[in-house]
Amino acid sequence: MGTWLKHEVITVVNAPLENVWDTWSDLDSMSLWMSWIESVKTVDVETNTLPDLTEWTLAANGFRFKWRAQIIERVEKRKLKWKSIGGLPTEGSVVFESNSDQITTVNLAITYELPKMIARFMEENILGKMVTNELQANINRFKDLVEKNYTKNLSN
DSSP: OEEEEEEEEEEEEEOOOHHHHHHHHHHHGGTTTOOOOEEEEEEEGOOOSSSSEEEEEEEEETTEEEEEEEEEETTTTTTTEEEEEEESSSSEEEEEEETTTTTEEEEEEEEEEEEEHHHHHHHHHHHHHHHHHHHHHHHHHHHHHHHHHHHHHHHH
8 A cells, every 4th residue: 555645726716616617627628737637538428337437647757647537526616526446546626616706716635646665755845845836837727727718708
């Protein structure tokens, strides 16, 4: 058994909750704003017995990992929670909170299991902070994408 590590990041998006939710829910386009994610593909519902199943490919620093994840909890416009099925052991959640008609807080928490020897290095300041910083940069790109699209739609 390995060690589970957790990273949590938050951003405040200047857009209505519905716009933020809709952008996040488009899982196939996550690679546009998540730098380490090469692709996310929704598994065909017709040939799959598990609902809300996706195939993920992570590519970073010469490493490539693939896994399937299933959304295990969905509260419309409030929360998504997922867990990997085979491959890289991961789980996480994203929580959306509407602060006003035009402001939405997004809280992303991701946990993953690594072998104990590798996890020891990740827990130390440099590597652990690197992952958190990368996740924060990703969620900030998400914020920028939502705000840009929202502003664009307002001007049309």
